[in-house]
Amino acid sequence: MAHSSQAVALGRRLKEIREANGLSQRELAKRAGVTNSSISMIEQGQVSPSVQSLEKVLGGIPMSLSHFFASVDGSAGDVFFNQHNMFKHEKPYGFMQVVGENLPTRKATLKHFYFDPQTDTGETPLMSPFDQSGWVSQGDIQMTIGAQIKELAPGEAFYLAAYTPCRLKNLSEFNSAQIIVATEVSPAL
Template sequence: MRLKAVREANGLSQRELAKRAGVTNSSISMIEQGQVSPSVQSLEKVLAGLPMSLSYFFSCGVENNSDSFFFREQMSKHDKPYGFMQLVAEKLTQRRVTLKRFVFEPGKDTGDSPLTSFFDQAGCVFQGEIIMSAGQQVRTLVPGDCFYLRAYTPFRARNSSATETAEIMVSSAAGE
């Protein structure tokens, strides 16, 4: 059943996966229906047609595709001194990517103490004007401007407008 979910999530028919993997259509069908339990080597051969590692196959969580979309009205807001932050897929187990939406009220900032992260982060300004400090560098960023922060780099962000909110999205490769 997991194989069927992975195959369908990748938009492949049984025939296409069989062709890519160099096995018969009936082999794919019997595995998906639970009629046979493939050996590790056979399963690796089938997964090479995706391509996907064995470890990822058993940990990818494709069975529940209802966890693919997160609408801002449904995500919890974490109040912050500058406004609020929302974490995409906050309750999703085994999340491998973190995406945060920060909304800064007019004139507000992240506070007196710089923030840091255990992971590299990349971000982009989507609304407003943000004054960003990273280490010793300070830049004014406008919509479309982006930044990259190495792990443990101290940073601060401030909405320079007295009347408009500002919004940035920040992503890192691991959950935090």
């Protein structure tokens, strides 16, 4: 039986979505109220389901037809992160975690800086080639930018232009401090 390229692409996409949602063919079939063989034949590109049939199958995930076709290339990759799949970089002041650091096409970075009590980033100022914005989520941070020194409390924030040197210090003797920093990343040249 000849498989059309559209049926094969549709089947491949359904399989990606099913697996990304942790469903077996049997579980999806049960949820959608169709047979296992129907799911198998669609995923193998052996049949091209009608709009109504595909909508019924997607109802078992649940996912709308528009969402299914809007992301048909399947290139989303990792989109959710937790303590186990974020990179953790040990630092002299504590550690830093980066969301999506291993994604080759990322255009933004979200960093979580964790400062142990009375630690700082060191004598050598930190500097980024990108603009950055940050928000203190826990503790009191002393931030030095050039000749300016400012103490930031939880809920306070900052914005740094590219190549602005800065130093960060946790002022507490007993408590940790945390900062969330967002950075836009330019595409590789």
